[in-house]
């Protein structure tokens with residue numbers, strides 16, 4: 272039997288479709304965004320997040336990413352507006368990153384790869400629960416934020432990075448409370464939006480992507496901290512958790528809309 276999916280040569284993105292047929296669908300993510308093909312949509316409303324810091328629960332290393340989990344048992348931390356109809360509940364946030372500062376993001380903008388990409392995953396409670404939302408084209412909304420290595424690192428990333436030492440190996444989890452993830456947003460609310468999928472198996476095509484145009488800045492040391500996470504469990508051979516990004520997928524005629532000119 273094929274080993275569990277991952278990002279290595281024997282179980283990576285080129286082979287996911289063997290166990291997860293959706294990976295070869297027509298609305299897969301990530302994609303390359305070329306500004307010349309983007310359509311400005313003046314009818315796109317601004318998006319709004321209202322998050323309760325008390326909803327943050329834990330931070331964990333699942334061997335594939337670093338994930339912060341939130342209480343989504345009621346409309347406690349929600350996203351609305353933008354391309355969305357109704358309110359979507361924040362469930363978790365996680366990151367994808369590279370083995371060096373010059374790559375790591377999943378979406379690529381005009382040929383630019385950022386060092387990392389942060390995903391804030393929200394789901395539409397009209398579909399009952401998260402599992403039900405995965406089966407709907409309007410089930411999930413993910414806000415994507417690009418991380419760029421620069422000279423004025425965002426102090427708000429410190430909270431997440433300070434916890435890394437407590438979740439070094441796969442399966443490690445630590446309490447992560449009193450955290451409002453909206454502090455991670457850049458100044459500008461400009462965004463691109465298109466319909467796509469999870470960038471990890473089973474790659475369900477249930478996502479309205481809201482990708483923020485303005486990256487947030489992190490330091491090279493902060494990126495090194497993220498790369499100090501391990502894929503392996505405790506007492507197993509060290510296997511650095513890096514390059515957990517899926518390459519761009521076929522656009523297949525989809526149009527990316529921009530909230531800005």
Ligand SMILES: Cc1ccc(O)c(S)c1
Nearest residue numbers: 365390392413469470471
């Ligand atoms: C729910 C979920 C899990 C992992 C992911 O990379 C994404 S994009 C979404």
Ligand SMILES: [Zn+2]
Nearest residue numbers: 365367390470
């Ligand atoms: Zn993701």
